[in-house]
Amino acid sequence: MPPRQIQICDDDPAAALITQRGLQNLLRDRYTITVASTPNAAWLVCAHSNVDLLIVDPGTGGSQASALVRVMHAFRPMTPILILTAYDTPGLRVRMRDLGVSYYAAKPIDFKDLLPMVTSALHLTPIPDTLPTRLHACHHR
Amino acid sequence: MGELEQLRLQVATLERHLVETTAHAEIVEREAALQMSRAVDLGARLSAILSISAALLISRDIDAIVQLVVREAVNLFPGTSAAHLFMTDSEQDGLVLRAANNPAVILTRPSVGLAGKAILSPRAMLLVGPQLDAALSDMSADQIAALRDNLDTWPPLSALLAPLRVESQRFGALILYGGVHAHLYHPRDLPFVQALANLAAVAIDELSQRTRAANLQRDLTLTQSLHAEAQARLNAAQAQLLQSAKLAAVGELSASVAHEINNPLYAARNSLYLVEQDLDPDAPQRAFLTIAQQELGRIARIITRMRDFYRPARAELAATNINLLLRETLELVQTHLRHGHINASADLSVEIPSIIAHADQLRQVFLNIILNACDSMPNGGDLRVKTRLLHARNEAPITIGIDICDTGFGIPPEHRPHLFEPFYTTKAHGTGLGLAISAHIVTQHGGRIMVESELNQGTTFSVLLPTSNI
Numbered sequence: 001m002p003p004r005q006i007q008i009c010d011d012d013p014a015a016a017l018i019t020q021r022g023l024q025n026l027l028r029d030r031y032t033i034t035v036a037s038t039p040n041a042a043w044l045v046c047a048h049s050n051v052d053l054l055i056v057d058p059g060t061g062g063s064q065a066s067a068l069v070r071v072m073h074a075f076r077p078m079t080p081i082l083i084l085t086a087y088d089t090p091g092l093r094v095r096m097r098d099l100g101v102s103y104y105a106a107k108p109i110d111f112k113d114l115l116p117m118v119t120s121a122l123h124l125t126p127i128p129d130t131l132p133t134r135l136h137a138c139h140h141r
Numbered sequence: 142m143g144e145l146e147q148l149r150l151q152v153a154t155l156e157r158h159l160v161e162t163t164a165h166a167e168i169v170e171r172e173a174a175l176q177m178s179r180a181v182d183l184g185a186r187l188s189a190i191l192s193i194s195a196a197l198l199i200s201r202d203i204d205a206i207v208q209l210v211v212r213e214a215v216n217l218f219p220g221t222s223a224a225h226l227f228m229t230d231s232e233q234d235g236l237v238l239r240a241a242n243n244p245a246v247i248l249t250r251p252s253v254g255l256a257g258k259a260i261l262s263p264r265a266m267l268l269v270g271p272q273l274d275a276a277l278s279d280m281s282a283d284q285i286a287a288l289r290d291n292l293d294t295w296p297p298l299s300a301l302l303a304p305l306r307v308e309s310q311r312f313g314a315l316i317l318y319g320g321v322h323a324h325l326y327h328p329r330d331l332p333f334v335q336a337l338a339n340l341a342a343v344a345i346d347e348l349s350q351r352t353r354a355a356n357l358q359r360d361l362t363l364t365q366s367l368h369a370e371a372q373a374r375l376n377a378a379q380a381q382l383l384q385s386a387k388l389a390a391v392g393e394l395s396a397s398v399a400h401e402i403n404n405p406l407y408a409a410r411n412s413l414y415l416v417e418q419d420l421d422p423d424a425p426q427r428a429f430l431t432i433a434q435q436e437l438g439r440i441a442r443i444i445t446r447m448r449d450f451y452r453p454a455r456a457e458l459a460a461t462n463i464n465l466l467l468r469e470t471l472e473l474v475q476t477h478l479r480h481g482h483i484n485a486s487a488d489l490s491v492e493i494p495s496i497i498a499h500a501d502q503l504r505q506v507f508l509n510i511i512l513n514a515c516d517s518m519p520n521g522g523d524l525r526v527k528t529r530l531l532h533a534r535n536e537a538p539i540t541i542g543i544d545i546c547d548t549g550f551g552i553p554p555e556h557r558p559h560l561f562e563p564f565y566t567t568k569a570h571g572t573g574l575g576l577a578i579s580a581h582i583v584t585q586h587g588g589r590i591m592v593e594s595e596l597n598q599g600t601t602f603s604v605l606l607p608t609s610n611i
Binding site for chain 2: 012014015017018019021022025057060086087088089090091094095097098106107108109110111112
């Protein structure tokens with residue numbers, strides 16, 4: 001069985017890399033996690049493979065990201081979408097909710113808050129064994 | 142003998158002359174007595190008229206004036222069975238009996254009845270016999286019945302009528318009824334009844350002018366205070382607009398900084414998390430790692446506070462009626478519009494639902510656009526405010542469209558792309574923040590602001606607001 005796939009769309013390379021590494025750390029080799037820097041590139045990947053989760057940072061404008069969300073709903077309606085934005089505004093939140101996006105997070109979210117959203121979007125049951133035991137170390141900040 | 146006879150004849154002639162002279166003296170005496178009694182009568186009437194005029198001078202109430210005139214009319218013409226004073230009444234479109242020595246109300250139309258004849262007459266009249274019968278026969282059965290109830294004897298055999306008028310203005314009529322005596326009144330009474338009517342008319346006119354002047358003065362004072370209040374409200378709103386513009390400029394800067402920082406902060410914070418995953422629980426570096434994580438957490442909290450400062454607080458969001466907000470804003474600038482000779486019209490759709498919004502901020506958006514529209518029409522023009530409900534696509538949210546159109550000089554094409562940029566202005570004393578802030582507020586409400594402009598034709602700003610909540 002080929003590994004399942006998570007697609008990240010983020011034009012900030014450092015942020016994209018950290019999201020990728022953090023998720024990879026959590027999900028190990030059960031998922032392939034790929035990164036695209038533009039919504040167009042992300043759509044190309046989604047169109048040609050079975051992506052199980054699309055994580056999108058809409059950037060400053062957000063119009064291309066909205067188009068990506070619309071096209072995903074039209075052609076890949078089963079793929080959950082998580083918006084992970086550095087430009088969180090009430091307007092963006094409303095727009096994304098109106099487009100039918102169920103998962104929305106604002107940077108700089110902590111991984112320990114982001115990871116439960118990802119597992120929920122992937123319909124995974126968070127099994128304590130699969131989580132790094134040292135995860136709890138950062139809880140007492 | 143001849144001489145004696147002659148003397149007798151002379152005596153007889155003298156005696157005849159004496160008788161004639163005595164008779165003449167009696168006639169002259171009677172005439173003198175009559176003239177004397179007339180003079181006394183005239184004197185009495187003049188002094189009555191003078192005392193009436195003195196009394197009218199200090200009367201401050203129309204009812205008091207008419208009662209006085211009617212009472213004195215009866216005293217002035219002894220034998221008068223009743224005196225009526227009718228006044229024109231625009232509400233009832235006719236003459237209304239305001240005072241009688243036996244009060245009741247009789248309505249009549251000009252030209253009908255005694256009062257109708259009197260008001261149309263240029264001067265006082267004395268009616269007797271067939272003329273009086275003809276005037277009474279004009280009246281309806283109801284009017285005659287009402288009049289009959291007011292008189293001791295019916296029908297009256299003579300009547301004195303006088304119009305109440307000042308220059309060309311007619312106020313009413315004074316009627317005196319002579320009762321059973323057909324020769325009670327004499328043509329020489331006419332100047333007196335007219336003088337009485339004139340006195341009454343002048344007093345009533347003076348009183349109504351005084352009342353009108355007082356009303357005008359009160360209206361003027363009210364208008365002035367309303368004007369001052371409106372101006373104060375507009376000044377306060379403009380000051381608030383400027384203050385918010387300044388605050389918002391600072392806020393916008395901090396918000397954009399906050400957004401720019403979010404990506405690197407996210408990367409740095411979670412990089413530490415990944416490092417921590419691979420670190421031995423007892424590693425000495427863990428202490429510094431924890432400090433770094435805590436400090437980054439602090440930065441994140443500061444950034445969130447900066448961003449929230451710029452965002453409308455949740456508590457200030459409330460159900461807002463856009464039509465009401467527009468009406469309030471137009472009300473606020475009403476004086477400004479009037480002074481600028483700008484005709485404002487509002488076409489507000491009743492379909493529009495209330496939306497959850499920050500009313501004060503949206504009011505600022507509308508105020509800003511309307512004041513800009515006024516600035517673009519220095520010689521006056523038309524300002525049109527329109528609201529409508531837009532159903533675009535099925536999946537799209539229902540949107541409220543607000544159009545604010547002016548007939549000003551329009552926006553040159555080279556300025557249009559920069560309209561919503563902060564600090565971009567074409568006005569000598571503009572801050573260049575009004576439209577930037579407006580656009581920001583509308584965006585914060587999940588909406589859009591657009592502009593269409595034609596040089597020398599006018600400009601339309603359209604604000605689109607989704608009906609779904611923020």
